[in-house]
Amino acid sequence: MTLTRRNVLTAAAALPLAATMATRARAASHEVTIRNFRFTPATLAVAPGDTVTFxxxxxxLHSATSTQAGLFDTGALQAGQSALVTVDFRGDAAYFCKFHPRMTGSLSSS
Ligand SMILES: [Cu+2]
Incomplete structure (x- = not known):
């Protein structure tokens, strides 16, 4: 992934993308593992159109739920379960586990 300085957002809130907005030609697939009450990796650089499997x-039970309402939510994941999130926003999206709110992570989309 190539990051340029002008693409770095400083706004705290992530910006949902319009459905018509172009994304990269090749989406990347990312993995976040939830183990020992931690998200690994806790911070992840992504791009619009990428997918993240939690x-x-x-x-x-755990979840990966964006702190910004409506951005993404895996819902309750039981032991061994996975959920796929498609990145449809730019900026930093913090998330947490709604069952254990001290569990936190973030997706940084640019
Ligand atoms: Cu949890």
Missing amino acids: TNRDGA
Whole structure:
């Protein structure tokens, strides 16, 4: 991935993209593992159109839920379950586990 300075956003809130906005020709697939009540990696650089698969490797229920309402939410993931999130925003999107709110991570989309 190539990042240029002019693409770096400083705004705190992520910006949803319009459906018609062009994305990269090749989307990347990313993985976030949830284990020992942590998201790994906790911070991840992505781009619009990419996918992020969240997989729960704990016995406890977890979720990956954006702090900004409506951006993304895996819903409850049981042990061994995965959910795919398609990145449709730019900027930094913080997320947390709604069952264990001290579990946090972020997707940085540019
Ligand atoms: Cu959790």
